[in-house]
Amino acid sequence: MTDRDTRHKKAMQKRKEIVDAKVAKATEERGIVIVITGNGKGKTTSAWGTVARSLGYGYKVAVTQFIKGTWDCGERDIFEGNPNLSVHVMGTGFTWETQDRELDKKACRAAWEQTLPHLQDDAVHLVVLDEITYMLKYGYLEIEEVLEALKNRPEQQSVILTGRAAHRDLIEYADTVSEVRDEKHAFNAGIKAQKGIDW
Template identity: 60%
Template structure:
């Protein structure tokens, strides 16, 4: 065995020991609160990936889509026939298109009622609140209402919140926060959103 191979083996043994120790200390079992935020692309895609994973194990999943509801969504198209998936959509689309605060608030509260129902159902294993951060930023939803619904959800239920500029109180509540950082985005260079890739 060469010196390089010996050093590599020692480094991997040390790493394995560290990872094994961390795995052994992670013993708490419960639902989690995950936040996917930041200016980078991929927050909703990551959430739908987790939806697919949960459905793959036969769990019940609820997805509530704020903002993007009228857009095509390849993941939703592919998975919507799964009897364990329920999707509620805020049917107004992008708020910068509607430019109607009263109508957007009303539509938000209607779909939020569906979110509250899902968040109270112990049979629903995973709930995704896609783009909910905008509802708080624009004042369509009250942070106390959202925080209370999240705090009172069934203990085995996991919730994923997506969207830019996540509210600091949601970040404080979360078990895991992932920030998608934009390094470069083709849209800024004139690339049109591509079906099957971007939506």
């Protein structure tokens, strides 16, 4: 065994001890709140990956899409017809397309009202609130009512909330927060968004 192999083995043994200690310490069993935010690409796709994981185990999942409703969605389409998946699409599309605050606000309220029963149903393992951060930013929903729904959800239910500029109170409340950073984006270099890659 070379010196490098010996150092590697020693480092991995030390790493294993750290990981094993964390695993032993993590004894609480409950659903979690995950926020996926930031300016980078992949927040919604990450949420749909978790949807796939949950459906793969036979769990019930509910997804509400607050912004992207008028676009095709490959992630959504692949699960179409799955009896364990409920999807509600707000359907107004991007706010810069509608340019109608009252219309968007009413559509958001209707989508939220359709979502609330899922956040109270202990048979639903995972709820995804895709692009909900914009609804909070624009004042279509109040942070207090969203946090109240999260706090009163079934104990084993997990929720993923996505979108840029997540509200600070949401970040503080969440168990896991991931920020997707925009280092480079093809669209900003003039490359057209592509079916199967960007949507």
